[in-house]
Amino acid sequence: MSFTMKMNVEGDTATIRLAGELDGSSAPDLNDLVTQAVGRQVGRLVLLLDELTYMSSAGVRCLVFAHQKLPRGSQITLVGTKPEVAETIRLTGFDRSIVMR
Amino acid sequence: MLACRLRIDVRHVSLPGVVADFIEALAGEAGLTSRQAYWLRLAADEITTNIAHHGYRGEGGVVDLSGEIEPDRLRVSIEDDAPPFDPGCYDPAPRLAVPPAQRDEGGYGLLLAMGKVDEFHYEYVGGRNRNTLIMRLLGGANADGPGGHRTG
Structure with a gap:
């Protein structure tokens, strides 16, 4: 069980690569990183998820947290989401508020 | 029928990880597909996390997980001593x-x-909540089979 993340900020876009498993143990770390991104005045968040193998509801709450912390109208884009993770997001209806590609 | 049990304090620093290991081992023995193993793990993770945060209100308590592999299904029971709650x-x-x-x-x-x-x-039995999760064993060509690829 491991989880790693790395953030790169360019202009108004924060790109965060997540790898491993996003659950109740690791979610607070992602929230901290999102808070840092918000502090750098970003208006767009890109999450690279091709190496994220698991996401529980704690991870979905991170997406909601990010959506609410970023400036109104900000875009959240998920890239490379694995099928089960994408299905988890769709089950909660949150896919309507983000871009998944 | 193979059966195994795990008792864990919900204040364990890596409750989701311990639950995941337990489910992964069971899923492997039962021959669940990788998708079935993923969703069963997610279900067990969510139920135990909910017990820890809402059932015991973060104050600690034990959760008992048990797994039984039957000819056509894998049954996982999760029991706790928190106030009655039917998910x-x-x-x-x-x-x-x-x-x-x-x-x-x-x-x-x-x-x-x-x-x-x-x-x-x-069900609420003997003063305990009991949540039971069941995955049917698919077998045949559609299943990964025992020892097949599993998520986690």
């Missing part, structure tokens, strides 16, 4: 009706827990 009575509809950006952060766990297992049962 089946949780209605996610009002929450899902709210635009996601305006929702509370929480409340998704039970929705996910019950969404993908083949059967979910709840």
Whole structure:
């Protein structure tokens, strides 16, 4: 069980690569990183998820947290989401508020 | 029939990880597909996390997980001593009706827990909550088979 993340900020876009498993143990770390991104005045968040193998509801709450912390109208884009993770997001209806590609 | 049990204090620093290991081992023995193993793990994770946060209100307590591999199904029972709570009575509809950006952060766990297992049962027995998760064993060409690839 491991989880790693790395953030790169360019202009108004924060790109965060997540790898491993996003659950109740690791979610607070992602929230901290999102808070840092918000502090750098970003208006767009890109999450690279091709190496994220698991996401529980704690991870979905991170997406909601990010959506609410970023400036109104900000875009959240998920890239490379694995099928089960994408299905988890769709089950909660949150896919309507983000871009998944 | 293979059976195994695990008792864990919900204050364990890596409760989701311990539950995942338990489910992964069972799923491997039972020959669940990788998708089945993923959703069963998610369900067990969500149920135990909910017990820890809401059942015991973060104050600690034990959760007993047991797994039984039957000829046609894998049965996982999760028992706790928190006040009676039937996850089946949780209605996610009002929450899902709210635009996601305006929702509370929480409340998704039970929705996910019950969404993908083949059967979910709840009973209050002997002063304990018992949540039962069942995955049917597919077998044949559609299954990964014992020892096949598993997520986790």
